[in-house]
Amino acid sequence: MMLKDKVAVIYGAGGAIGGAVARAFALEGANLFLTGRSLGPVEAVAQDIVSAGGSADAAEVDALDEQAVDNHLQFVTDKAGRVDISFNAIGLPNPKTRVPLIELDVERFSLPIATYTRSYFLTARLAARRMVANRSGVIMTITATISRTGTPMVGGGGPAMAAVEALTRDLSAELAPQGIRVVGLRPQGIPETARIKGSFELYAKASGLTWEQFHESLASRTHTRRLSTLAEMANVAVFMASDKASGMTGTVVNLSMGSLDD
Ligand SMILES: NC(=O)c1ccc[n+]([C@@H]2O[C@H](COP(=O)([O-])OP(=O)(O)OC[C@H]3O[C@@H](n4cnc5c(N)ncnc54)[C@H](OP(=O)(O)O)[C@@H]3O)[C@@H](O)[C@H]2O)c1
Numbered sequence: 001m002m003l004k005d006k007v008a009v010i011y012g013a014g015g016a017i018g019g020a021v022a023r024a025f026a027l028e029g030a031n032l033f034l035t036g037r038s039l040g041p042v043e044a045v046a047q048d049i050v051s052a053g054g055s056a057d058a059a060e061v062d063a064l065d066e067q068a069v070d071n072h073l074q075f076v077t078d079k080a081g082r083v084d085i086s087f088n089a090i091g092l093p094n095p096k097t098r099v100p101l102i103e104l105d106v107e108r109f110s111l112p113i114a115t116y117t118r119s120y121f122l123t124a125r126l127a128a129r130r131m132v133a134n135r136s137g138v139i140m141t142i143t144a145t146i147s148r149t150g151t152p153m154v155g156g157g158g159p160a161m162a163a164v165e166a167l168t169r170d171l172s173a174e175l176a177p178q179g180i181r182v183v184g185l186r187p188q189g190i191p192e193t194a195r196i197k198g199s200f201e202l203y204a205k206a207s208g209l210t211w212e213q214f215h216e217s218l219a220s221r222t223h224t225r226r227l228s229t230l231a232e233m234a235n236v237a238v239f240m241a242s243d244k245a246s247g248m249t250g251t252v253v254n255l256s257m258g259s260l261d262d
Helices: 016-027 038-051 066-080 107-134 157-176 192-208 210-221 229-242
Strands: 006-010 031-036 055-060 086-087 135-141 180-187 251-255
Touching: 006 016, 006 066, 006 107, 016 031, 016 038, 016 055, 016 086, 016 229, 031 038, 031 066, 055 066, 055 192, 066 107, 086 107, 086 229, 107 135, 107 157, 107 180, 135 157, 157 180, 157 192, 157 251, 180 229, 192 210, 229 251
Parallel strands: 006 031, 006 086, 031 055, 086 135, 135 180, 180 251
Antiparallel strands: none
């Protein structure tokens, strides 16, 4: 087991990515502390894991609320003795409409930048304060290919994802000397998730294509001629969280199947 007895906290664990990562971590023996803004979906993931023989606790934590994150990490360290892995997978709801930058108001532009940077900063900083004592830990971020590719109609999403990747590198530069690795994953859109299904539908409609045609046009840009799956993303997350990845920090794994050059 690659994560046997590792204590892992996941933010946004009721979502598609957070839930898939939680299940994959559990299969590898991690002791999970799952959190989300709404308790119901997080509890459902935790119950699945416990029913399958794993260990998972569910809690309602707003990952933008400093006190709530700090209190929860204190609960985790009191109960499990330490925090080994912090994985933030929160996601803002998809906008209902796509607006060109020239028509976008500043509040809507700024929202993803302020939200993602605040949440990633808070969860990383508060976990790192606990990890430093053990000179060990892994902090993980998740971004998207819009961090690196000019993409129309994503508003502040591209700058937000680029900022999280910069934060991943800067945290690593400060924390790696103290034994803490900071690594990111940059998946392409995974069509089995509700988020991507919804945004493909909007893009497809705007381009006069069906969902299938739009999906196919994205898949055709990859080397594999298909988009990746949640399971493939979660397997990489397991490896990056494990001690097998001890040689990797300050980097973001490109999961674009070749559609985005390094
Ligand atoms: N899905 C993909 O294919 C894909 C690809 C590349 C990158 N990503 C990125 O990965 C992240 C997660 O994507 P996803 O598909 O898993 O999204 P998702 O299914 O919408 O899940 C996001 C989760 O985050 C929770 N959340 C939102 N704000 C929160 C907060 N302040 N505190 C705690 N939890 C909060 C949501 O809870 P509520 O429902 O209660 O708000 C939801 O459970 C996003 O940043 C997305 O851009 C996703």
